Ligand SMILES: C[C@@]1(CC(=O)O)C2=NC(=C\c3[nH]c(c(CCC(=O)O)c3CC(=O)O)Cc3[nH]c(c(CC(=O)O)c3CCC(=O)O)/C=C3\N/C(=C\2)[C@@H](CCC(=O)O)[C@]3(C)CC(=O)O)/[C@H]1CCC(=O)O
């Protein structure tokens with residue numbers, strides 16, 4: 498019967514959406530690569546500390562420091578910088594120092610990425626497309642970062658421009674649905690109904706959906722119906 502199940506294709510990496518909100522991300526280095534890492538971490542609502550001499554900060558990192566978007570330790574890395582770190586992102590131009598950072602992170606079991614040193618990475622970065630809550634990451638698992646960026650742009654170009662707004666509205670609708678039908682035993686019905694809305698409404702409909710439309714649509718949940726946006730607006734129930 499095993500042929501019924503997906504075949505294992507080893508050699509990948511585990512793609513997850515790591516929740517770093519309010520977690521402590523330590524970035525070592527303040528150059529161009531660090532600037533990218535910092536932006537990714539801030540976009541994920543992390544608390545960021547940058548360890549790098551002030552004189553080594555590039556314009557973007559200096560700006561984030563000046564704006565208090567990140568904490569700053571104005572010197573080269575020291576082991577105590579790892580105290581309380583939930584994740585470490587190292588992007589420095591000193592291979593010996595960065596290997597030292599990696600070793601210390603491993604001793605303390607702190608997940609770390611040492612930019613451009615695949616054997617010293619618990620996780621790789623990928624090429625990211627972001628549109629509100631929509632996040633698409635392309636990974637080539639270390640084979641071709643430039644190609645990851647090219648593929649990411651191709652994918653982004655196929656998406657309707659308002660995909661992020663549609664997803665935000667779906668998020669609101671799901672939240673409201675949970676207040677209308679909070680019971681755990683309703684789970685399967687709730688999920689099926691939500692899936693039907695997403696399948697039968699166009700992205701444009703979902704973007705257009707107002708608070709009032711949501712409330713009207715939710716009144717069709719109990720009888721387990723999914724009318725069109727037009728029907729919802731005409732109030733034909
Ligand atoms: C995706 C992206 C994310 C980011 O960093 O934000 C990213 N690298 C990006 C750009 C880029 N990096 C390099 C080039 C030059 C052209 C080329 O080589 O292709 C370009 C292109 C450019 O600069 O445009 C050089 C390079 N990179 C690595 C090595 C070492 C090695 O492979 O051994 C070398 C060779 C150094 C040398 O030759 O000396 C290693 C890694 N780089 C990764 C991520 C991880 C694997 C991701 C994957 O495979 O999907 C991994 C394994 C570890 C990590 O750093 O996390 C970002 C594009 C973001 C975007 O534009 O959207």
Ligand SMILES: NC(=O)c1ccc[n+]([C@@H]2O[C@H](COP(=O)([O-])OP(=O)(O)OC[C@H]3O[C@@H](n4cnc5c(N)ncnc54)[C@H](O)[C@@H]3O)[C@@H](O)[C@H]2O)c1
Nearest residue numbers: 526527528529530531549553573574588589590594612613
């Ligand atoms: N992924 C990419 O696209 C990419 C591109 C170029 C370089 N790289 C690699 O990423 C690393 C960083 O690249 P970059 O372009 O940001 O370099 P960069 O020279 O712009 O920045 C290096 C930074 O590290 C700081 N630094 C050096 N030693 C330090 C220490 N011990 N403690 C704290 N800070 C220290 C410097 O002050 C500087 O701010 C390099 O290893 C480089 O090979 C990656």
